[in-house]
Every structure is written in structure tokens, then in C-alpha cells.
Amino acid sequence: MRKEEYRERREHIYRPLREAGIFTWDYLYEEEYALADIHLIPSALRHEIAAATAQLGRIFQRVVPVLQQADDRLLHELGIPEEAWGAVRLRSKLSYPTVIGRFDFAQTLEGLKMLEFNSDTPTGIVEAFYVNEHLCRYYGVKNPNQGHEHDLHQAFQQAVEEYKKANIPTEHVVFSSLDWHEEDAGTTRYLLENSGLEGRFVPLADLRVWQDRLYAKVGEELIPVDLLYRLHALEKLAAEQDEEGYPTGAHVLDLIARRRLTVINPPTGFLMQTKALQALIWSLHEEGQFWSEEEHAIIDAYMLPTYFENRFAGSTAYVTKPIFGREGGGVTLYSQEGETIARDMEQEYWEQPMIYQQLVKLPQVSVHTLKGRYEGHLLWGSFLLGGKPSAIIARVGGKITSNLSYYLPIGLIPNE
Numbered sequence: 001m002r003k004e005e006y007r008e009r010r011e012h013i014y015r016p017l018r019e020a021g022i023f024t025w026d027y028l029y030e031e032e033y034a035l036a037d038i039h040l041i042p043s044a045l046r047h048e049i050a051a052a053t054a055q056l057g058r059i060f061q062r063v064v065p066v067l068q069q070a071d072d073r074l075l076h077e078l079g080i081p082e083e084a085w086g087a088v089r090l091r092s093k094l095s096y097p098t099v100i101g102r103f104d105f106a107q108t109l110e111g112l113k114m115l116e117f118n119s120d121t122p123t124g125i126v127e128a129f130y131v132n133e134h135l136c137r138y139y140g141v142k143n144p145n146q147g148h149e150h151d152l153h154q155a156f157q158q159a160v161e162e163y164k165k166a167n168i169p170t171e172h173v174v175f176s177s178l179d180w181h182e183e184d185a186g187t188t189r190y191l192l193e194n195s196g197l198e199g200r201f202v203p204l205a206d207l208r209v210w211q212d213r214l215y216a217k218v219g220e221e222l223i224p225v226d227l228l229y230r231l232h233a234l235e236k237l238a239a240e241q242d243e244e245g246y247p248t249g250a251h252v253l254d255l256i257a258r259r260r261l262t263v264i265n266p267p268t269g270f271l272m273q274t275k276a277l278q279a280l281i282w283s284l285h286e287e288g289q290f291w292s293e294e295e296h297a298i299i300d301a302y303m304l305p306t307y308f309e310n311r312f313a314g315s316t317a318y319v320t321k322p323i324f325g326r327e328g329g330g331v332t333l334y335s336q337e338g339e340t341i342a343r344d345m346e347q348e349y350w351e352q353p354m355i356y357q358q359l360v361k362l363p364q365v366s367v368h369t370l371k372g373r374y375e376g377h378l379l380w381g382s383f384l385l386g387g388k389p390s391a392i393i394a395r396v397g398g399k400i401t402s403n404l405s406y407y408l409p410i411g412l413i414p415n416e
Helices: 003-020 043-068 072-077 082-088 125-139 149-165 182-195 234-238 248-257 267-273 276-286 293-302
Strands: 039-041 100-108 111-118 173-176 199-201 207-210 213-218 221-224 227-230 262-264 318-322 332-334 340-343 354-358 364-369 372-385 388-397 406-408 410-412
Touching (some): 039 043, 043 100, 043 267, 043 276, 043 293, 043 388, 082 248, 111 267, 111 276, 111 293, 111 372, 125 149, 125 182, 125 372, 125 388, 125 410, 149 182, 149 262, 149 388, 173 182, 182 199, 182 227, 207 248, 213 248, 234 267, 276 293, 276 354, 364 406
Parallel strands (some): 039 410, 173 199, 173 227, 227 262
Antiparallel strands (some): 100 111, 100 372, 207 213, 318 354, 332 340, 364 372
16 A cells, blocks of 8 residues: 555544544654554454453452452562552452453463553553444444443443442542543543543542542532542552642542542552562462462463563573553563563663563564554453453554554454
8 A cells, every 4th residue: 555545544534533532642742653554353363352351350350359468568569659558458349359451462372471451540442442443434344342332331330339339429520630641631531421420521630639538620619529530540649749748649549548539440450550460470370379270270371470580581581571660661571591682761660670571472463554564563452341351452563562552453354
């Protein structure tokens, strides 16, 4: 396809979405983000991703109550900030530990391998649940995410219903993120619209802690907040202070711990976000402890050897990851001999503790872009909503999937 033809096709596809105000970040940082190409997959792969998501969801859910009863030392080793200890120990009134999570998978010759679990503040939601349907209609193929947009509504409604049954206030609902961040604000507004809740979008900058409650500044009024959806990482919240140095983030986490504020995702989602948990899960698996025979089989099938120290040097290629790194930030790939293969240069995460994980290669695909043909590495994301597998998303980029990696629409192979 000629570059000009691709450019015209791309504008024809994404202009209506921009004008509708729902998906406005098809360009990020003045670079193409959303591709006008489509990647077709067999239905068997779609089913395999859903099965892996459901089974891994049960693994993570099983370990959460154990972590909540653990001593401070283990929470410290997992990288949980001390300000959040009370919140993560709070017994959730939900029947699942996170409302919206996303597993990231590598498709290997040995099957799907989970790389991480984005259980606190996942993104890619608008792309998977809304944009992908638009692209599939354009190309006349079946959407592997067809019908899953309703899952968002169901997940929020189920969460609120369970909170109400536990007599937890849910009258005043706020959805919040950075209003200047186009993707975060757009994702948060989209979730508000699809949640079916009577709430409002309020920028993070307009949230206030006052008289031991959280309030939202709306015009000249302060509105109390009972239930907060926040696209804002809890490890960042834990460190936040106001202009006078008051630890507002710690105060908010204390409100959560004392049930004076309820958040989505709940703190248990943050507890599962740390990549250090993967090392703990693998350690218990390797030692033959805690897990049932079926659970051992799930871990062996879908997880990778992961440790707190380097056990790979001299034997196999490996990767180091900061425990709370996001979008590939701070990740480094090493050869068997310990030589650097690739490194993400995002310095924000370099000071965090690292985990060591066996390196697996992402499959390569060829796609059309504004710059011509591109040979990139394919990463799969699979959403877990209310404990159930839901929509999937594909990203294409370098050996390390970063925030600059392309979003690649997907469809099902026709007439299988």
C-alpha cells in the first residue's frame, strides 16, 4: 500500500472517532499511535487468551487474602509503600480483588506466557472496547471483542451493588484523572459513560481532603465523594503532598483504610500490581507449596520463572523489571551472558527494586504505518472485568513494549 493511500485510509477511519470526542489520541506525542491496519487471528487463539486470563485471575485472587494477613516485612519486600499498608489490608466487600485489570501476554512456541498483570490502573480500554469494533466494521471482519463493551457496565454495576449490600455509601460518585492528559481523561470519561452510574468527571487537581473526608471542587462548591474511580496509581498517590507539605496522599489512603472513601479499583488491585508478587507466586510454585495440583499446572503453563535475585546469568536470557514500572518503563533485556540487548530509558522507574524474569521473545508481525511497512513485536493484552475474561488488545513495537508502541486493531479470520 502506498503511503498516501494509507494516510487517506487512516484519516477516513479515525477522523469520525476524533470528531465524536471518544477516541482523540490516535496520535500520541505527535507520532502515530493507532494503526489503520488490521491483524487477523484464529478463534482458537481468542479462546486460549480468554482461558489463560480466567485461570490466572483465579491464581492472583487466591493469594490476595494471604498477603493481607502477612506481616509488614512481606509488604515491604513486595514494594508496597508504608502509607498504603492499611488500605491494602482492608478486606474488600467485592467478590473479586479488582474491577478492571489487564494481563499482558507473549505468544510463544510453548503457548501464552504472562508478562505482567496491570490490575491497578490499566489503559487501552477505549481501544479494545470501542475502537476495535469501528475498525472491524470498516474491514468487514468479525470483532473478537464483540459484545464486551457491555462488560464494562456490568462490572461497575456489580461492584456498586455489592458495596450497597455491605452498607457502604455509594451516593456521591466521582471519576477522576489528570484532565490535561488526553488519554487518561478520555479513558476516564469513557468509563463514566459506560458505567451507568450517576457520577461526574472531576480532575485530580480538583479533589480536596477536608475535615477527614475527600471532596470534589465543582465550581465554588465542595461535593463529598463516597465512591471514586481513579485512573491514578496508588504508589504515586502514597507519595503526594500539597503545596504546604501536608501528606494528602497518605491521608486519602487512610480514609480508604477506615472506609470513609471507597475506590475503584480497590486497594487489592494495587496489591496485585507489584511485579514482586510474580516472584512470590513462582517461588511457592517452585517449592511445591500452597498451590493445589491444578493451580501448579496453571502457573507452570502461563507464568515465567521470576525471582528477586538474578538466577539466570550464564544460563539463559533474562529481563529486569521495576516492580511498579508501567508501559515498559525501566525494563532491560539481557542475553545469557549478561550483555544488554535492549533498555528502556525512562528514568522514572530506575530507582525501584527490580525483579528478574526469564526472557521470552515476542513474535514479529509486519504492519502498515504512516512511515511505510514496519516489522514489530506483538504483545497481547487481555482484560479481566469483575473476575471474568473480556476484551483483548494488541500492541506492536520494539523488543520492549513502551507507551510509544502502536495500537494494532484485530479481527477474526473469516470462514474458519
